[in-house]
Amino acid sequence: MPELPEVETMRRGVAAVVGSRIDDVVRPRCRLRPIQIEPGLAQLRRQVVGRQIAAVERVGKRVVLRLHDQSRLVLEPRMTGLVLISQPPDTEHLRLGLALSGGPAAELWYWDRRGLGQVRWLSEDCFRERYLSGRLGPDALEISADTLRKRLRASRRAIKVALLDQQVLAGVGNLYASEILHLARLHPARRANSLTLAEWQDLHTALRRVLEDAVRYEGSTLSDGTYRNALNQAGSYQNHHQVYDREGEPCRRCRSGAIVRQVQAQRATFFCPRCQPRRPGR
DNA sequence: ATTAATGTTCAGAA
DNA sequence: TTTCTGAACATTAA
Numbered sequence: 001m002p003e004l005p006e007v008e009t010m011r012r013g014v015a016a017v018v019g020s021r022i023d024d025v026v027r028p029r030c031r032l033r034p035i036q037i038e039p040g041l042a043q044l045r046r047q048v049v050g051r052q053i054a055a056v057e058r059v060g061k062r063v064v065l066r067l068h069d070q071s072r073l074v075l076e077p078r079m080t081g082l083v084l085i086s087q088p089p090d091t092e093h094l095r096l097g098l099a100l101s102g103g104p105a106a107e108l109w110y111w112d113r114r115g116l117g118q119v120r121w122l123s124e125d126c127f128r129e130r131y132l133s134g135r136l137g138p139d140a141l142e143i144s145a146d147t148l149r150k151r152l153r154a155s156r157r158a159i160k161v162a163l164l165d166q167q168v169l170a171g172v173g174n175l176y177a178s179e180i181l182h183l184a185r186l187h188p189a190r191r192a193n194s195l196t197l198a199e200w201q202d203l204h205t206a207l208r209r210v211l212e213d214a215v216r217y218e219g220s221t222l223s224d225g226t227y228r229n230a231l232n233q234a235g236s237y238q239n240h241h242q243v244y245d246r247e248g249e250p251c252r253r254c255r256s257g258a259i260v261r262q263v264q265a266q267r268a269t270f271f272c273p274r275c276q277p278r279r280p281g282r
Numbered sequence: 283a284t285t286a287a288t289g290t291t292c293a294g295a296a
Numbered sequence: 297t298t299t300c301t302g303a304a305c306a307t308t309a310a
Contacts, residue, residue, distance in 0.1 A: 032305090032306080033305075033306095035305095036304095078304095078305095079305085079306090080305095080306080080307090093306090112306095113305095113306060113307070114304095114305050114306045114307075115304090115305055115306070116304065116305055116306090155298085155299095156298085156299085157298085157299070157300095161299090161300095224307080224308075226307095265299095265300075265301090266300095266301075266302090
């Protein structure tokens, strides 16, 4: 489930296509329902073919190809999407390909098992309006502790749920929210407006630490094996998970408590009741 | 063989 | 205004 660390790993993995020219856009024959492409395949082709890739960026959980005319091709993996410049896991779920020239890779693929992801081309103005102004909060790797606190201190929502709100900060998803709260020793059901100044500091420190470590280990490839980097290799941060998908197993920090699974906002949350007490513990 | 669960985003309801 | 719910899908585990 590509969250910030996985998408950042994809971005780095395809950064080598900067300078390449897009020669064609192809949709492989696929018996599955086509993914959403805006503004349609023909229009998209008209807009990008012949253009050069000026940069590969990330905005929240999306990979963004900036073209020379400053328009953007946005790849949004959602649940099971991958951006690859090597052989994909299978050809069955290839959704879109870019034929490239003038660089190290001859093609860039968007692959998506469930097909919930989207690809869209946007002019510079539309891109700015849609992705850089208000609809998304500051990037989770760049937000300051003070900004994080200011954005959430009045909210009555559970802190776990609030961390998932991309309008608050962009990049944290379900897996990393649990890991971050465990490192910060915060109970996931704590209301955001109940956190002390020190707890906001702890949360921010944990946020940085978990996301940076996860990027270093190239993201988490869970037991279903879906997530791969741009070269179709698995990440390894799953080996460092403290709570995610570890229900009933002993907490690696306090060694005694068993990890609990709880549902919040229809999503699974994992935590250690002993390390993460409901009452402020300090 | 059904059914539930998976996690992200968005539209629309409460 | 803020928060919550369900739908969009393919695949797998129960």
